Amino acid sequence: MSVAVEADQAFLDAIRRIADEAAAPNADSVDREARFPVEAVDALRAERALSALIPTELGGGGISFEAVAQACFELGRRCGASAMVFAMHQIQVATIVRHLDGSDWFEGYLRSVADEQRLIASVTSEVGTGGDMARSIAAVEPNGDGLGRFEKQAPTVSYGHHADDLLTTLRRSPDAEPGDQVCVLTSRDQHALEPTGTWDPLGMRGTCSPGNVVRAEFPLEQVLSAPFAQQMNESMVPISHVLWSQLWLGIATDAFDRARAFVRAAAKRTPGETPPSAIRLSELMSELSLLRAEVATGLRDFCDVPEDDRARLSEMKTILRFNNLKIAASEQAPRVCQKAMAVCGIVGFKNDTPFSVGRHLRDTMSACLMVANERIHKTDATLLLIAKDV
Amino acid sequence: MSSEIRKIIAEHAHLSVDVDSLADDANLYQAGMTSHASVNLMLALEDAFDIEFPDSMLTRSVFESVAAIEAALTQLQAAAA
Numbered sequence: 001m002s003v004a005v006e007a008d009q010a011f012l013d014a015i016r017r018i019a020d021e022a023a024a025p026n027a028d029s030v031d032r033e034a035r036f037p038v039e040a041v042d043a044l045r046a047e048r049a050l051s052a053l054i055p056t057e058l059g060g061g062g063i064s065f066e067a068v069a070q071a072c073f074e075l076g077r078r079c080g081a082s083a084m085v086f087a088m089h090q091i092q093v094a095t096i097v098r099h100l101d102g103s104d105w106f107e108g109y110l111r112s113v114a115d116e117q118r119l120i121a122s123v124t125s126e127v128g129t130g131g132d133m134a135r136s137i138a139a140v141e142p143n144g145d146g147l148g149r150f151e152k153q154a155p156t157v158s159y160g161h162h163a164d165d166l167l168t169t170l171r172r173s174p175d176a177e178p179g180d181q182v183c184v185l186t187s188r189d190q191h192a193l194e195p196t197g198t199w200d201p202l203g204m205r206g207t208c209s210p211g212n213v214v215r216a217e218f219p220l221e222q223v224l225s226a227p228f229a230q231q232m233n234e235s236m237v238p239i240s241h242v243l244w245s246q247l248w249l250g251i252a253t254d255a256f257d258r259a260r261a262f263v264r265a266a267a268k269r270t271p272g273e274t275p276p277s278a279i280r281l282s283e284l285m286s287e288l289s290l291l292r293a294e295v296a297t298g299l300r301d302f303c304d305v306p307e308d309d310r311a312r313l314s315e316m317k318t319i320l321r322f323n324n325l326k327i328a329a330s331e332q333a334p335r336v337c338q339k340a341m342a343v344c345g346i347v348g349f350k351n352d353t354p355f356s357v358g359r360h361l362r363d364t365m366s367a368c369l370m371v372a373n374e375r376i377h378k379t380d381a382t383l384l385l386i387a388k389d390v
Numbered sequence: 391m392s393s394e395i396r397k398i399i400a401e402h403a404h405l406s407v408d409v410d411s412l413a414d415d416a417n418l419y420q421a422g423m424t425s426h427a428s429v430n431l432m433l434a435l436e437d438a439f440d441i442e443f444p445d446s447m448l449t450r451s452v453f454e455s456v457a458a459i460e461a462a463l464t465q466l467q468a469a470a471a
């Protein structure tokens with residue numbers, strides 16, 4: 001077995017242990033109290049999982065993207081919020097790793113993420129542009145002495161108050177067009193978050209994502225200089241869609257497992273007879289298999305793009321492909337959870353049984369608005385006018 | 391060809407400035423062209439030059455300036471000839 005394969009396996013063994021021992025036992029309290037999944041995140045830090053995607057030359061784990069995607073799935077099976085925090089952090093890390101363009105500052109920064117297991121949150125959406133990541137209102141304003149500053153009205157900042165650093169999208173300068181954006185990395189001592197509301201949502205409660213006014217002052221070397229449009233098309237969007245879909249599949253898979261346990265328990269009570277719920281379980285499995293197929297091909301299609309041909313990810317047919325992964329998975333995951341509830345009946349609906357799937361259903365219901373599917377459909381509708389062999 | 395391209399840009403790209411004030415290599419996205427407008431520009435170019443952009447050319451960078459568009463069209467016309 002190669003060193004890389006062994007490293008991936010050791011990483012995934014550790015993730016499964018964290019999922020079982022740190023995420024699962026706290027999933028209900030994280031959900032009920034809408035609190036940050038501190039146990040799971042501490043355990044991930046202890047295993048150095050926050051630097052999994054950072055190359056070993058920079059002190060990271062050098063773990064493959066496939067293994068990190070699988071980790072999102074495994075965590076999702078035990079606690080959707082823990083998996084989402086993990087996934088969002090990995091999206092920020094991957095974006096920096098893939099677009100640092102030889103920047104000394106960002107290389108040093110990645111070393112500190114590995115050394116200190118720093119957690120990165122993201123501020124991409126904005127009051128006024130909503131989920132349209134490709135436009136910003138707030139801008140990098142020069143502040144003299146090689147410094148910049150910004151103030152951004154952020155409607156949703158997941159675990160912002162628990163993160164060490166923020167990756168924020170902004171217009172490149174005060175006179176730049178809305179689509180002329182850059183990403184800025186700021187650390188806790190350079191930014192301040194002023195909450196503009198509370199966080200008492202239907203699902204994904206442990207992501208702790210209230211609105212905030214974000215203000216920061218920072219040296220300009222902390223601006224990732226490549227145009228954000230490129231980072232977005234080649235990394236942030238496809239990677240978000242691949243990792244989110246993995247964790248939504250994880251949540252749906254646990255809902256299915258709970259329904260299966262329910263049917264098995266019913267079968268034991270009436271030996272020799274197939275319980276009526278068994279047929280519905282079989283129907284549920286075929287719904288789950290559709291989700292599995294799309295999520296698995298999505299990951300494979302992403303991994304099939306060679307590192308040295310990343311520009312392919314900004315071709316329209318590829319953008320359509322990963323947008324469709326997001327739309328399909330975000331619609332199918334809550335469908336699976338709802339059907340799992342129908343299998344379990346009232347004990348699935350109740351929040352305190354081994355067959356409860358309410359949290360699963362609520363968590364996956366966030367998927368279609370985590371960048372609104374209507375918005376993605378509108379983009380796709382335009383791309384379909386010109387793309388050829390989709 | 392450049393003047394024809396500029397005429398189509400003026401009609402379809404919805405820039406925030408006059409296209410004639412831009413150099414051939416000026417970035418159209420930085421001049422305010424949105425992704426949505428860029429697709430309309432592509433459709434208009436296909437129509438005007440009677441060509442089809444293959445998928446491999448349908449990326450942001452191919453349409454980012456007058457010069458880049460001209461290079462793409464020249465390449466397609468050479469391939470067709």
Ligand SMILES: Cc1cc2nc3c(=O)[nH]c(=O)nc-3n(C[C@H](O)[C@H](O)[C@H](O)COP(=O)(O)OP(=O)(O)OC[C@H]3O[C@@H](n4cnc5c(N)ncnc54)[C@H](O)[C@@H]3O)c2cc1C
Binds near residue numbers: 122126159207366378
């Ligand atoms: C659990 C969770 C965590 C999140 N964490 C973060 C985070 O850490 N950082 C961050 O930056 N963001 C985060 N977000 C925000 C998310 O990514 C979206 O940006 C945000 O939910 C969009 O807000 P919106 O629905 O109000 O806005 P919009 O996208 O403006 O949508 C509002 C409504 O308008 C409709 N709509 C919008 N555009 C169109 C269109 N073109 N055509 C038709 N209908 C349209 C939508 O369907 C929707 O009903 C998070 C969201 C969730 C659910």
